[in-house]
Amino acid sequence: MDSITFEKTPNIIDSNTTMMELHPVQDKPTLSNNIEYVKPFKSKPFIEANTEEVDLLHLKKDCIIPVFSKDNEKTLAHQEFIEIAQNSIAKAFPHHSIELPEIRVSHQIKGRIPDAIHKQAKDLLEHEKTIYYERMAFIIRVPSISESINGNQLSLTIGGVRAYNQENLYNRRTFEKFKFFIGFQNMVCCNLCVSSDGFVEDLRVSSYQELQAKVLEIIQSYQAETHLNQMKDLSQQFLTEHQFATLVGRARLYQHLPKKLKSEIPELMFTDGHFNTIAKDYYQDESFCKDESGNINLWNVYNLFTQANKSSYIDTFLERNLNAFEFNQGIGKAISGNSDYHWFLS
Structure with a gap:
């Protein structure tokens, strides 16, 4: 570069x-x-x-x-x-x-x-x-x-x-x-x-x-270099099919959590409609779908999020884009068990 x-x-x-x-x-x-x-x-x-x-x-x-x-x-x-x-x-x-x-x-x-x-x-x-x-x-x-x-x-x-x-x-x-x-x-x-x-x-x-x-x-x-390195790190971390399914299921529960519990978990701005698209593209997207074993790296997961975000209205679009990046960084840390985002994989 x-x-x-x-x-x-x-x-x-x-x-x-x-x-x-x-x-x-x-x-x-x-x-x-x-x-x-x-x-x-x-x-x-x-x-x-x-x-x-x-x-x-x-x-x-x-x-x-x-x-x-x-x-x-x-x-x-x-x-x-x-x-x-x-x-x-x-x-x-x-x-x-x-x-x-x-x-x-x-x-x-x-x-x-x-x-x-x-x-x-x-x-x-x-x-x-x-x-x-x-x-x-x-x-x-x-x-x-x-x-x-x-x-x-x-x-x-x-x-x-x-x-x-x-x-x-x-x-x-x-x-x-x-x-x-x-x-x-x-x-x-x-x-x-x-x-x-x-x-x-x-x-x-x-x-x-x-x-x-x-x-x-x-x-x-x-x-720019810091941002690029952070994105490259995502490509080195993987979710199994079970972990991805857990993440999607937990994400759907997140919107309905009691207020106190929800305040203790990092914010997720994506809705059920977005996760319908993310789940579908996990299997069908030509560029970012799972591999033959069902595993998927976090760079691809991140792009499934940003792809789904294209359905957002203009006035919430950039905030959700940022949330997608921070969320996937947090999931990367949670894979090793050291993150507030661990709830989404538990």
């Missing part, structure tokens, strides 16, 4: 409702002209659920920007968040090619312009409709920075989530919330590999410049 170094740079620092006003984007730095942007690798989407793929131009040209209703201040738009990530990646990796962002959105919010106030919905013309998306997730790959684990190629990947449903748009503008990560993507299945070192769940900022400074700081602080 190429040595990963981070270049240190100074911080840079419808009209039926007032929440659906169109605002011009504020002045901001432009993307570097010295970076080569390439088309993204096309395969499976990194998240499925109820999402659809859009491009950056669609967000810029076809979507309005929500505002905080009590002071009519605009939110930081989805496209601004993505552009901030592009700027920051260009600064951190000035000598690498960078893919164009892969963007997934959900929960479309519809509106209309004032001139169409009396029209029925079926009679609206395209220019009379307004939309924005309540939830957005994106990733940007740096394909020239890669590694192989258990025969799977991984590429360095940066991305984030913005969910307006986690903002109080009916109030005045204060700090806005974002989720941001840097990690790796398994190119065999396009599953994301997220660690606590590279993920910030609650990134609160009050301006474009502050968001850019914090995003750049996260990228520069990420310990």
